[in-house]
Structure formats: structure tokens, C-alpha cells
Amino acid sequence: MDATMNKQLESKQSKKHPPGLYLLFMTEMWERFSYYGMRAILVLYLTKSLVNGGLGMNESTALMLYGFFTGAVYFTPLIGGWLSDRFLGQRIAVTIGGIIMAIGNIVLFAHQSYAAVYTGLIFLIIGNGFFKPNISTIVGELYDPKDKRRDAAFTIFYMGINLGAFFSPLIIGLITDKWFAVHAHGAIEYGYKYGFLASAIGMIIGQILFNTLGNRFLGDIGKKPVGKPQVSTSGVVEKQKLTKVEKNRMKVIFILTVLVIFFWAGFEQAGGALSIYTDKFVDRTIFGWEIPTSWFQSVNPLFIVLLAPLVSLLWVKLSNSKRGDIPVPTKMGFGMILLGIGYIVLLFAIMQTGSNEHHITTKANILFIVFTYLFHTVGELFLSPVGLSFVSKYAPVKYASLLMAVWMASSFVANIIAGQLGSFTGKLGYFEVFSVIGLVVIVLGLILLSISRKLVKMLGDNSTAKIEDVKNEEINDSVLSTN
Numbered sequence: 396m397d398a399t400m401n402k403q404l405e406s407k408q409s410k411k412h413p414p415g416l417y418l419l420f421m422t423e424m425w426e427r428f429s430y431y432g433m434r435a436i437l438v439l440y441l442t443k444s445l446v447n448g449g450l451g452m453n454e455s456t457a458l459m460l461y462g463f464f465t466g467a468v469y470f471t472p473l474i475g476g477w478l479s480d481r482f483l484g485q486r487i488a489v490t491i492g493g494i495i496m497a498i499g500n501i502v503l504f505a506h507q508s509y510a511a512v513y514t515g516l517i518f519l520i521i522g523n524g525f526f527k528p529n530i531s532t533i534v535g536e537l538y539d540p541k542d543k544r545r546d547a548a549f550t551i552f553y554m555g556i557n558l559g560a561f562f563s564p565l566i567i568g569l570i571t572d573k574w575f576a577v578h579a580h581g582a583i584e585y586g587y588k589y590g591f592l593a594s595a596i597g598m599i600i601g602q603i604l605f606n607t608l609g610n611r612f613l614g615d616i617g618k619k620p621v622g623k624p625q626v627s628t629s630g631v632v633e634k635q636k637l638t639k640v641e642k643n644r645m646k647v648i649f650i651l652t653v654l655v656i657f658f659w660a661g662f663e664q665a666g667g668a669l670s671i672y673t674d675k676f677v678d679r680t681i682f683g684w685e686i687p688t689s690w691f692q693s694v695n696p697l698f699i700v701l702l703a704p705l706v707s708l709l710w711v712k713l714s715n716s717k718r719g720d721i722p723v724p725t726k727m728g729f730g731m732i733l734l735g736i737g738y739i740v741l742l743f744a745i746m747q748t749g750s751n752e753h754h755i756t757t758k759a760n761i762l763f764i765v766f767t768y769l770f771h772t773v774g775e776l777f778l779s780p781v782g783l784s785f786v787s788k789y790a791p792v793k794y795a796s797l798l799m800a801v802w803m804a805s806s807f808v809a810n811i812i813a814g815q816l817g818s819f820t821g822k823l824g825y826f827e828v829f830s831v832i833g834l835v836v837i838v839l840g841l842i843l844l845s846i847s848r849k850l851v852k853m854l855g856d857n858s859t860a861k862i863e864d865v866k867n868e869e870i871n872d873s874v875l876s877t878n
Contacts (some may be wrong), residue, residue, distance in 0.1 A: 413537050415612040416548055418604065420555040423530055425601030426493065429561030430468075430523070431696075432567035432668050433500060433594040437461060438585040439571075439674060441512070448576075448585040450509065458667045462814015464516050469806040471524025476532075485529040485536075485617035486609060492526030493602040495519075500595035504588045512642030515591075534615045560696035567593055568687030590689075608823060627730060640855040641791040647850050648786055648798055651727065652805045657839055658731050658778055659809030660737065660816060661832045662771055666692060668817035669741075669764070672825055678749040678758035686761075694765060695818075698772035701746035704738035706776045723785045724847040730778030731840030738833030742826060750824035 441457035443449025452460075479488035499518030502511050534552050538544060567590040575586025637645070673679070674688040714720040744759035782802065790798040820828045 412548055412551065413545060413612070415537050415616070416534065416551060418608050418612045419530060419537075420552055422489070422601045422605040423552060424555035424559040425597045425604070426496070426526060426530075427553040427556045428563040428566075428700070428763050429496065429500065429559075429594040429598040429601070430519075430563075431560040431692060432563035432597065433503070433519070433591060434465070435564040435567055435670075435692040436571055436587050436590045437464070438667055438670050439585075442589075442671065443585060444581050445507075446584065446785075448507075448583075448587050450507065450512065452509075454671060454821045458671075458817035458820075460512075460516075461667045461816045462663070462808075462810050462812070462817065464520065465666065466807040466810030466814070467520045468523040468527070469803060469810065471520055472528040473524075473525070473804060475524035476528035477856070478852060479529050481619055482620055484620045485533050486613070487618075488525045488529045489533070489617075490602060490606060492522045492529070493598055494526065495522030496526065497602070498522075500591045500598065503591035506593065507588060529617070536616045539544065541767075554700070554770050557696040557700050559702070561693045561768045563597070564689045564692035568689035571689065572685075572687035573679065582686070623671045637791055642851040643855070644789045645733070645791065647724075647789060648747070648802070650850065651724065651782065651785070651843075652802055654839055654843055655727070655778065655782060655802075655804045656776070656809045657813065657836055658734055659806050660812040661734050661836050663806075663810050663813040664817055664829075664832070665695065665771070666769070667772075667813065668820045668828070669767070669827070671820075672741075672745075672762050675743070676755065676759055676825075677753045677761055677764050679761060681761070691764060691768070694768040695772050695775075698769055703772060703776060706773070722847055722851045723781050724843055724850045726781050727778045728840045728843035728847060730774040730776075731836045731843065733770050733774030733777060735833040735835075735837035735840065737767040737774070738829045738836075740770065741829055742833070745826045745829065750820070750826060 438457055438461050440449050441452040441460065442454050444451045475488060475492065479485050483491070495518050499522060502515035502518060507510065531552070534548060538548060566779045570593055571586045571590040575589040577584040577586070670688060670691070673691050679686040679688065710720060741763060744763035747757055748755055748759050786798055786802045816828060816832060
């Protein structure tokens with residue numbers, strides 16, 4: 396009788412997630428609150444005049460700087476992850492990263508100058524490199540590799556990312572545009588520096604939770620470096636050559652990685668050129684109240700939370716049909732086309748407003764920008780999570796980490812390109828730049844659809860079965876994105 400009760404109790408407990416997951420959830424939520432809150436006001440702070448609480452930077456320069464910053468935060472994790480694996484351990488790396496990022500925001504708060512901006516952004520880039528790759532790794536170490544709760548755990552953890560990304564622009568927007576905005580001499584001095592201070596406080600809260608509760612809920616997980624090179628007893632490591640199938644799979648991964656760069660270059664206009672267009676050309680007034688521009692950075696994470704279950708149901712329905720689930724390259728092709736459609740929607744708004752802020756005859760309806768973000772988010776759900784699953788499944792074991800790093804580093808290249816593209820809006824106009832972006836990603840999406848069957852064939856004779864094998868993981872991962 397006692398044995399039966401113990402088994403039932405163990406079974407019940409095994410279905411519960413360890414409390415460490417929820418500690419990491421809260422730590423990640425506050426870190427994303429800090430990052431997305433700062434990012435939501437960065438371009439606005441750079442481009443607003445000094446009298447309006449900004450730096451008065453040229454829009455083209457500001458967008459190029461923004462693109463470099465958002466790209467660099469995807470590059471430094473390659474270095475931070477290597478350092479933590481070899482020398483630091485994940486726990487101390489997360490703490491180091493959090494402290495450095497908090498300092499970066501404090502520098503932005505402390506002084507309104509170009510020097511403070513460059514210094515603060517450098518701190519944020521370095522700190523993110525230590526934080527980003529390690530906290531997710533700690534989540535995985537809470538579970539055995541074969542634990543059935545593993546995918547659900549990452550789903551829960553990722554909800555922390557989306558909650559932080561959703562609430563931060565709303566709160567930071569109120570701080571900068573309402574609570575700490577000063578009306579004087581016919582102008583508004585926005586409280587951007589207090590937005591940076593709030594971002595720093597959010598990071599500090601997350602670090603206090605992580606470090607005071609870490610030993611209790613995480614034990615020794617992540618304390619020691621796990622990637623030190625191991626010396627074999629014979630002192631000789633035999634090199635294994637890649638098979639033809641493995642080489643072909645690497646080619647497919649590289650092809651998809653290159654195409655994904657163009658998707659993210661268009662997608663990452665959200666915090667740059669799209670934010671400036673929304674600020675100047677979109678009617679943000681509802682019932683006599685003007686919505687802060689930074690609030691629109693919450694639209695994407697909100698749509699992710701709302702639409703991810705529907706996309707998951709779509710994959711389930713397709714997988715249960717007679718024809719089975721569609722190949723990953725096909726999904727990614729549709730994702731690129733959806734991004735392009737989002738820009739086509741925005742072109743109708745630009746045809747009404749034009750691109751000259753000094754000669755605006757009418758402002759665009761708010762629904763134009765909302766539907767643009769809607770199409771972009773669905774495109775993201777079709778492309779990003781399934782791409783991560785694809786790389787993790789098909790990368791040869793000896794190059795798995797390298798190829799995943801290459802996949803993630805594509806966002807670095809994409810954000811640099813995004814900044815360059817956004818900077819042309821001041822010279823060429825929003826219609827010209829956004830139409831080119833939309834057209835290019837649609838054409839590339841159609842090309843990807845046309846070669847999808849060939850790419851699947853390159854995966855090997857058992858590729859169809861392989862794709863069927865990953866469908867369950869894609870369903871669980873469809874709430875993810877590269878945030």
C-alpha cells in the first residue's frame with residue numbers, strides 16, 4: 396500500500412517543474428524588461444532635439460548606430476558562451492552580464508551626451524554577451540536530456556521573455572512620455588533618461604532574485620565550467636570525416652541562414668525606421684489620448700503570445716493530415732512572404748502621408764501599423780522557431796554548436812544591414828525603402844518555395860521521416876522567436 400502511494404506521489408511530482416525554472420523565468424523576464432524598454436526609446440532619444448530631451452542626432456546616423464547595437468548583441472554571446480563554458484561557469488556569467496548591463500543603463504541615465512551613449516551601449520553589448528547564452532543553458536540543465544517536461548519548460552521560460560518584452564515598452568513609454576515629461580516654453584522635454592534608469596532598476600531586481608535565491612532553487616547547477624577540453628587516455632583524438640549526407644545538410648543550413656538574413660533585416664526595422672515613421676506619421680490618438688510611440692514595441696510580443704497557440708494547432712492539423720506536415724524550408728518561405736505583405740500594407744499608409752514630416756497633410760490610421768506588425772509576427776512564427784529546430788536536428792554532431800552559432804550570428808549581419816537600410820529613409824523616402832524591402836523578401840520567399848523540394852532531397856533519403864520526427868518539437872517551439 397505504501398509502495399503504491401509512493402509511486403503515485405513520485406509520478407505526481409515528476410509532472411511538476413522544479414522551482415528553479417520559475418526563478419530563471421523571473422530573472423529572464425526582468426532582463427528582457429530592461430533590454431526591450433531601453434531599445435524602445437533608444438532611437439527616439441537619439442533623434443529628438445536637445446530641447447525635447449534627446450541628443451539631436453541625424454536620423455541616418457541614429458539608425459546606423461541602432462543597427463550596429465542590435466546586431467552586436469547577437470555577436471557577443473558567441474564570446475560570452477565560450478568564456479563561460481571554458482573558464483567561468485554559467486551562474487557567474489549571468490551575474491557578470493547583468494551587472495554590466497545595469498551599469499550601461501545607468502551611464503545612459505547619468506549624462507545626456509554622445510560619450511555617454513557610446514559608453515553605455517558598449518557596456519550593454521558586452522553584458523548581453525555574458526547573459527544571453529548562459530541563462531537558457533541553465534534551464535536545460537534542470538532536466539535530464541530525455542525528460543519529457545523539457546520542451547514545456549522552455550515554453551514556460553520563453554513566456555518570461557515575451558512578458559518582459561510586452562510590458563517594458565508600456566511602462567517605459569509612460570515614464571518617458573507622461574510621468575516624467577516636462578512641458579515648458581511650448582515644447583515637451585521627454586524623460587528618456589528616467590526610462591534608462593527604470594531599465595537599470597529592472598535588471599538589478601532580476602539579479603537580486605537570481606543571486607539571493609539561486610543556491611536554494613538551483614543548487615550547484617551552472618557553477619562550474621563544463622567545456623574545458625578533455626584529454627583522452629591515449630592522448631590521440633581520432634578525426635571523423637563528414638559523410639556526403641552530412642555535407643549536404645550543412646549546405647542546406649548555410650543556404651537557409653543566408654536567406655534568413657534578409658528576413659531579419661526587414662523585421663528589425665521595428666525599433667528603427669518603423670518606430671520613427673510611427674512617431675511622425677501615424678495618428679496615435681485614441682479618444683483624445685496619444686499613445687506613446689514606444690508602446691508599439693509591445694505589439695509584436697503581444698501577437699506572439701496570442702498567435703503562437705494557433706500556429707501550433709496549424710502544425711498539429713497538418714501533421715495529422717494524409718499529406719503530413721509541410722517541410723521546414725516551405726514554412727520559412729511562407730514566413731518571408733508574410734513579412735513582405737506586412738510592408739505592402741504599410742505602403743498604403745505612406746501613400747497617404749508621404750515621407751516629408753514638414754508637409755504632412757494627413758496622418759495614417761493606427762490600424763496600418765498594427766496590421767504590419769501582425770503580418771510580421773506571423774512570418775516570424777513561421778520562420779524563427781522551426782529554423783532553430785531544423786538546425787539542431789540536422790547539424791552534424793561535431794559541428795552542432797558551431798552551426799547553431801552561425802545561425803544566431805545571422806541576426807548580427809541582419810541588424811547591421813537593417814541599420815543601413817533604415818538610414819536611407821531620410822534620403823530616398825519611406826515608400827522607396829520599404830517597398831524594396833517588401834519586394835526583396837517576397838521574391839526570396841518565392842525562390843525558397845521553389846527550391847524547397849530540392850533542399851529536402853539534399854537532407855538524405857530519410858529526410859521525410861526526419862521532418863516528421865521534428866514536427867512535435869516544432870509545435871512546442873512555435874512560441875519561440877530570436878528575441
